[in-house]
Amino acid sequence: MKLLKPHVTYIPAYVDALQRGWSPDNLRSEAAQEQLAKISEDAVSFVSDLDDPAASAGPVTLPDGSQVPRLPSIRRWIWEDGFCGHIGLRWKPGTQELPATCSGHIGYAVVPWRQGEGLATAALSAILPEAKAIGLNYVEITTSPENPASVRVIEKAGGVLVKSYMAEEALGGHETLQFQIPLAK
Numbered sequence: 001m002k003l004l005k006p007h008v009t010y011i012p013a014y015v016d017a018l019q020r021g022w023s024p025d026n027l028r029s030e031a032a033q034e035q036l037a038k039i040s041e042d043a044v045s046f047v048s049d050l051d052d053p054a055a056s057a058g059p060v061t062l063p064d065g066s067q068v069p070r071l072p073s074i075r076r077w078i079w080e081d082g083f084c085g086h087i088g089l090r091w092k093p094g095t096q097e098l099p100a101t102c103s104g105h106i107g108y109a110v111v112p113w114r115q116g117e118g119l120a121t122a123a124l125s126a127i128l129p130e131a132k133a134i135g136l137n138y139v140e141i142t143t144s145p146e147n148p149a150s151v152r153v154i155e156k157a158g159g160v161l162v163k164s165y166m167a168e169e170a171l172g173g174h175e176t177l178q179f180q181i182p183l184a185k
């Protein structure tokens with residue numbers, strides 16, 4: 001498994017996943033069609049906006065349609081014999097904390113036809129050194145109690161349950177589990 005920085009070279013495999021119905025946003029299925037439209041307009045800008053440590057790509061749209069300022073982020077494509085999914089890391093400069101409208105430092109998804117191969121587990125462990133390198137002492141990851149595969153991925157990476165709470169209405173208002181993975185000093 002490799003984590004690749006998004007690049008136009010790999011865009012046909014990414015487009016194929018979107019066309020097969022995979023949504024890059026776990027909370028918004030319409031993100032697939034939105035991204036296909038952006039790619040057909042300007043694929044180069046699309047990939048450069050995905051990996052955005054300067055937070056220059058404009059506001060983030062939440063599940064209720066509201067928008068919040070974008071945090072700095074990096075995005076990597078999970079690649080093994082083709083495009084398998086993605087993993088992203090976002091952070092608020094100068095603090096370990098995140099705004100309430102940001103559901104964790106790390107988010108990931110594996111396309112349904114490549115799930116169960118250990119790819120999310122490998123991708124999560126591969127991105128943790130990048131989180132440490134930007135100065136985080138821990139990462140926060142949230143998931144649903146109805147997503148046992150994601151809970152397992154987090155636990156295999158050393159995640160410890162911190163709390164269970166109801167997410168902000170703007171994020172859908174669902175029961176949410178918050179985990180922390182400490183990053184070794």
Ligand SMILES: CC(C)(COP(=O)(O)OP(=O)(O)OC[C@H]1O[C@@H](n2cnc3c(N)ncnc32)[C@H](O)[C@@H]1OP(=O)(O)O)[C@@H](O)C(=O)NCCC(=O)NCCS
Nearest residue numbers: 108109110115116117118119120121142143148149150152
């Ligand atoms: C969650 C997700 C990323 C997991 O990806 P994956 O590459 O299949 O994960 P892995 O193969 O690395 O590990 C999955 C683990 O969950 C376990 N698992 C899968 N389905 C499960 C279930 N229904 N109940 C319990 N455990 C389950 C697997 O057995 C495996 O654990 P193991 O290695 O101990 O056997 C993937 O299912 C996905 O993309 N889902 C949709 C998006 C999503 O939910 N993202 C996370 C949002 S927080």
